[in-house]
Amino acid sequence: xxxxxxxxxxxxxxxxxxxxxxxxxxxxxxxxxxxxxxxxxxxxxxxxxxxxxxxxxxxxxxxxxxxxxxxxxxxxxxxxxxxxxxxxxxxxxxxxxxxxxxxxxxxxxxxxxxxxxxxxxxxxxxxxxxxxxxxxxxxxxxxxxxxxxxxxxxxxxxxxxxxxxxxxxxxxxxxxxxxxxxxxxxxxxxxxxxxxxxxxxxxxxxxxxxxxxxxxxxxxxxxxxxxxxxxxxxxxxxxxxxxxxxxxxxxxxxxxxxxxxxxxxxxxxxxxxxxxxxxxxxxxxxxxxxxxxxxxxxxxxxxxxxxxxxxxxxxxxxxxxxxxxxxxxxxxxxxxxxxxx
Numbered sequence: 001x002x003x004x005x006x007x008x009x010x011x012x013x014x015x016x017x018x019x020x021x022x023x024x025x026x027x028x029x030x031x032x033x034x035x036x037x038x039x040x041x042x043x044x045x046x047x048x049x050x051x052x053x054x055x056x057x058x059x060x061x062x063x064x065x066x067x068x069x070x071x072x073x074x075x076x077x078x079x080x081x082x083x084x085x086x087x088x089x090x091x092x093x094x095x096x097x098x099x100x101x102x103x104x105x106x107x108x109x110x111x112x113x114x115x116x117x118x119x120x121x122x123x124x125x126x127x128x129x130x131x132x133x134x135x136x137x138x139x140x141x142x143x144x145x146x147x148x149x150x151x152x153x154x155x156x157x158x159x160x161x162x163x164x165x166x167x168x169x170x171x172x173x174x175x176x177x178x179x180x181x182x183x184x185x186x187x188x189x190x191x192x193x194x195x196x197x198x199x200x201x202x203x204x205x206x207x208x209x210x211x212x213x214x215x216x217x218x219x220x221x222x223x224x225x226x227x228x229x230x231x232x233x234x235x236x237x238x239x240x241x242x243x244x245x246x247x248x249x250x251x252x253x254x255x256x257x258x259x260x261x262x263x264x265x266x267x268x269x270x271x272x273x274x275x276x277x278x279x280x281x282x283x284x285x286x287x288x289x290x291x292x293x294x295x296x297x298x299x300x301x302x303x304x305x306x307x308x309x310x311x312x313x314x315x316x317x318x319x320x321x322x323x324x325x326x327x328x329x330x331x332x333x334x335x336x337x338x339x340x341x
Contacts, residue, residue, distance in 0.1 A: 020077075020251075021077070023073065023077070023251050023254055023255055024073055024074060024077045026255055026258065026259065027069075027070045027073045027254070027255070027258040028070060030258055030259050030262035030263065031066055031067060031070040031258065031262055033262060033266055034063055034066060034261075034262035034263075034265040034266055035063065035067070037265060037266040037269040037270070038059055038060060038063045038265060038269050040269065040273060041056065041059065041268075041269035041272055041273065042056065042060075044272060044273050045272065050272075053121070053122075053125070054121055055117070055118035055119075055121040055122050055268075056118075058114045058115070058117055058118040058121070059114070059115065059118045059265060059268055059269065061110075061111075061114055062110075062111040062112075062114035062115045062118070062261065062265060063111075063265055065107045065110055065111035065114070065261075066107075066111050066258070066261050066262055066265065068103075068107055069104050069107050069108065069111070069257075069258060069261075070258065072100045072103060072104050072107075073104075073254060073258070075097075075100055076097055076100055076101075076254075079093045079094070079096065079097050095166050095167055096166075098165065098166030098167075099166045101166075101250075102155065102165050102166060104254075104257075105155045106152050106155050106156070108151075108257050108261065109147075109148060109151030109152050109155070109184065110148065110151075110152060111261050112188065112257075112260065112261050112264065113144050113145075113147055113148040113151070115261065115264040115265055115268055116140075116144050116191055116192070116195055116264075117141060117144050117145075118268050119195050119268055119271075120137050120140050120141050120144065120195065121141075122268070122271055122272070123137050123195075123198065123199060124137050124138075126199070127199065127202060130202065133198065133199070133202065136198060137198075140191065140194060140195065140198075143187075143191060144191060147184070147187045147188065147191060150183070150184065150187070151184045154180045154183075154184065155180070158174055158175050158177060158180060159172060159173070159174040159175070160172050160173060160174075178241065181237070182234075182238075185230070185233065185234040186234070188230055189227070189230050189231055189234065192226060192227045192230050193227050195223075196220070196223045196224060196226075196227055200220065203216060203220075218270070219267060219270045219271060222263060222266065222267040222270065223264075223267050225263060226260055226263050226264045226267060229256055229259055229260045229263065230256075230260055232256055233252070233253060233256035233257060233260060236249070236252045236256070237249045237250075237252055237253045237256075240252065
C-alpha cells in the first residue's frame, strides 16, 4: 500500500508538530531519571564483585539514544515556536523537523529493543539453571533482533528515495506509514508482555523475606507500567490520527515513546541494584542486619549465575557423587558371598 510522504501533513497546513512545553518537560524529567538510574547501575556494578556484563553496555547505548531523542525534541520545540514566518523559511524549518522525526523513529526502535535485549540477557544469568526459561530467552532474543531490523529498516526504506520522507517535492513514492507503525507497535507490545511475564512463575515461588519480596514487586510493577505505556501509545496515536488530529497524535507518540524507553531503562537498572541498596539502604532489603559476606551468599543463592556460585554447585554435586560411591563400597557384603581380596 502506498501513501503520502510523512512530511505532507505539516507542509500542507498551518500547524507544525504542536510541540509545547508540556511535551518537552516530561521528556527531560524522564530522561534525567533514567540517567540517574543508569549511573547508579554502573556505580553498583563497579562496587560489587559481579563485574560489568554485556547488558550494561546495552543499557548505556539505549540511554545515549534516549538522550539524543530528548535533544531532538528540544530542537522540534524550538522550530515549533517559529510558526509565523514566511513560507520559504517555514518550509525549510519543517523539512528539518521531519529529518529529526526520521532520526527519532530510528533511535526509538534501537533504544527500546536494546533495553529488551538487556532484560533477556539478565534473565539468562538469573535463570541459567532453568532450561525452559533459557530456551525461551534465546528465542526472544531472535525476535528482538528481528523486531529491531523491521523497525529501523522499515523507517529507512519507508520512502524511495529516502529524502522523500522529509521533502514531499522529491519525486518518488512512500509506503503506508500507519501500517509500519501498527506492525512495530503490536510486535513491541507482545515482546513487552512476554518479557515481563516470563520470570514471574519462578520468582513467585521463591521464599524471600517480606522486604525483598516488596522490592521485587516494585520492579515488576514498573515493568508492567512499561507494558501499559506501550499499549497507550498505540491506542492514543491511532485515535487522534483517525480523527485527523495528526499533529496531536505525533505529540502523544513523542511523549509516550520517551516515557516508555526511560522507564524501561530505570526498571532494567533496578534489577541489578541490590548490592548498592544493601550497602547504603539495607532497611529496604533485609529484615535484620546481615554481614556483606552473608548477603553476597544470599544473592549468589538467589541468582545462581555467578562463576563462584556455579563452582560451588559443581563442587557440591561432586561431593555428593563421591559420598554415594563411598556408601556403595562400604555397604555390607551379602551372606554367603566372600569379598574379593
